[in-house]
Amino acid sequence: MPGTPPTLTNESALARYPFLPQARSHMRKLFEDNAIDIDAIIEQGWLEEARSLGRLRLVESIVHKSEADPMGTVDLANEASRLFSMAAYQYAFLVVCASFDDRLVSRWAEGESSLADKNIGIDELYFETIVKTYISSLKASFENGQMIYSVPLSDFLELCPRISGSYWRLVNRPVNDGWVTLDPASGDTSAQRVARLVKERIREELIERSRESMVRMSEQLADRLGEEVTRISELFGSQIRSEVPIASATKEDWPPCFSNSIEELASGVNVNHVGRVFVAAMGRSMGLPLDMTCSFFEGAPDYDPQTTSYQVGHVYEREYTPHGCGALKAAARCPVGPGDDRLCDQEWLTHPLKYLRAKQRSRAKSETVL
Numbered sequence: 001m002p003g004t005p006p007t008l009t010n011e012s013a014l015a016r017y018p019f020l021p022q023a024r025s026h027m028r029k030l031f032e033d034n035a036i037d038i039d040a041i042i043e044q045g046w047l048e049e050a051r052s053l054g055r056l057r058l059v060e061s062i063v064h065k066s067e068a069d070p071m072g073t074v075d076l077a078n079e080a081s082r083l084f085s086m087a088a089y090q091y092a093f094l095v096v097c098a099s100f101d102d103r104l105v106s107r108w109a110e111g112e113s114s115l116a117d118k119n120i121g122i123d124e125l126y127f128e129t130i131v132k133t134y135i136s137s138l139k140a141s142f143e144n145g146q147m148i149y150s151v152p153l154s155d156f157l158e159l160c161p162r163i164s165g166s167y168w169r170l171v172n173r174p175v176n177d178g179w180v181t182l183d184p185a186s187g188d189t190s191a192q193r194v195a196r197l198v199k200e201r202i203r204e205e206l207i208e209r210s211r212e213s214m215v216r217m218s219e220q221l222a223d224r225l226g227e228e229v230t231r232i233s234e235l236f237g238s239q240i241r242s243e244v245p246i247a248s249a250t251k252e253d254w255p256p257c258f259s260n261s262i263e264e265l266a267s268g269v270n271v272n273h274v275g276r277v278f279v280a281a282m283g284r285s286m287g288l289p290l291d292m293t294c295s296f297f298e299g300a301p302d303y304d305p306q307t308t309s310y311q312v313g314h315v316y317e318r319e320y321t322p323h324g325c326g327a328l329k330a331a332a333r334c335p336v337g338p339g340d341d342r343l344c345d346q347e348w349l350t351h352p353l354k355y356l357r358a359k360q361r362s363r364a365k366s367e368t369v370l
Contacts, residue, residue, distance in 0.1 A: 001201060005133040013126045015082040016119065018089040019112065019206060020133060027086050034083060041091050042224055050084040054091030055228075061092070061111025062104075062236050095232060097213040098225040103267040104236050105210045110268035110301050113203035121192030131194055134201040138194070139179055149190045150179040151197065159200045162270065164304035167193075203301065236267070255355035256344065257328050258282050260335040266299040274323060274331035276300075278352075280315040281322040285353060290316055324351045 008014065008022040018027065031037065040047060053074070075081045096108045120130050131138050139150040153175060160168045167173075167185050174181040182193040222229075251259070261275045271279075276297070283293030290313060297308045325344075328334045336344045343355055 001134055001205075002132065002136055006129050008126065008129050008133075010126070011079075011082055012076040015076050015085045017116065017126075017130065018086055019116070019202065020130065022133070023086075027090070030083060030086055036083075036087065038094070038221070041087055041094070047084075047087055050087035051091050053084060053088035054095070055232075057088055058092045058095060058108065058232055059235065060115075061108045062232065063111075093210070093213070094221075095225055095228045097210055097217055098222040099229045099233055100214055100217075100222070101233065101236075102211075103264060103269055104233065105207055105214075106270075106301075107236060107268040109203045109206035109210065112206055113199045116202050117195050117199035120198060121189065121195035127191055127195075131198055134198045134205075135194075146184070147190060148181060148183055149194045150176075150181045151194065153178045153180055156180040156197070159197050162200050162302055163196065164302045164307040166307070253356055253359040255352040256336050256341055257325075257334055257352055261333065262296045265297055268299055268301055270301050272331065272333070274327070275333045276311075277315065277320065278323045278328065278333060280312045281320040282352065283312070284316045284320065285322055286356070322352055325349065328352070 005021045008020065009026075011026070014020065014023040014026050017023065036047070041050070074085050076085065092108070096105055099105070120127060123130065128138060128140075135155050136152050141148050141150075156173070157170065160170065170180070174183070182190050182197070184190050185193065188196070258279065261271055261279050264271050264275075265279070279296055280293055283290075283296065290309075293316075294305075294308050294312050297303055297312075323331070323333070325334060338345060343349060343358060349355060349358075
């Protein structure tokens with residue numbers, strides 16, 4: 001990212017994109033001028049409308065099943081509305097940080113950055129300013145009646161591996177003198193393709209900023225937000241459960257490494273390569289239909305149906321065997337510590353499939369006794 005972002009002073013734009021670095025000083029001054037501090041955002045009655053907007057913003061970020069913009073009905077030309085919009089964002093940010101839940105943070109950041117992606121791609125006034133906030137440079141040319149944008153090769157190489165789809169492979173992109181052309185594709189304009197790349201930087205920055213705030217947040221402040229955190233955490237949990245299909249091997253039989261991986265994927269966590277191959281291989285070994293295993297990846301931040309189907313199909317065709325416990329631990333994909341799970345503590349438990357079979361045998365015995 002550029003060390004110094006370009007100047008952006010339009011108050012409506014800063015209210016629409018409150019996560020921008022340029023918005024921080026503006027938000028601080030706006031709050032100071034209106035005697036708003038954290039206590040006011042959390043408790044004062046006249047800011048209840050802002051808290052309601054913040055809740056709506058949180059819900060949309062976590063569920064993100066629709067194309068609705070929770071701020072779309074807010075008149076940002078109005079000074080009071082801009083104030084409430086900024087306070088709403090800050091309230092949502094505080095609630096997410098007070099959860100101390102990395103998965104919830106990832107889900108929120110995915111929702112916020114997805115909304116930003118949508119808005120930036122169609123923002124004719126401030127598109128270039130916002131892009132140059134997150135990308136080191138931008139080049140534009142007018143070709144065949146439309147604007148075509150190119151980004152520096154270094155930015156593209158850093159961000160493209162996080163996005164699925166053949167379009168984002170360097171071999172498929174025109175490169176000229178260190179510039180990568182992002183031409184229109186799949187119904188998207190060139191600007192919308194650039195916005196998709198920018199989304200990755202926004203999501204990354206939101207997660208980093210949240211983690212920094214979680215470290216600084218006091219227990220007293222977190223307690224005051226406890227009721228709100230409980231509500232949003234319950235929604236988050238129910239959303240994950242609704243997105244995770246139940247296999248013929250009941251969910252209670254699944255090894256914790258498998259359950260944890262698909263829950264992370266469902267909640268928007270960018271699970272590493274080992275974790276993704278493990279999920280696909282476990283799905284094959286458990287006899288799950290290909291489309292069911294593919295559905296585990298739908299919440300991933302870089303999900304692409306065509307790419308997922310191809311990659312999971314490759315695992316099925318080649319009959320990959322799931323990673324063993326040792327490999328999962330080495331790749332930071334084992335979520336269990338000593339004493340967390342009695343079965344995992346057994347010396348003979350060296351592979352997740354052993355866990356699954358042991359659970360199934362135990363359940364079969366119980367059902368026979370009954």
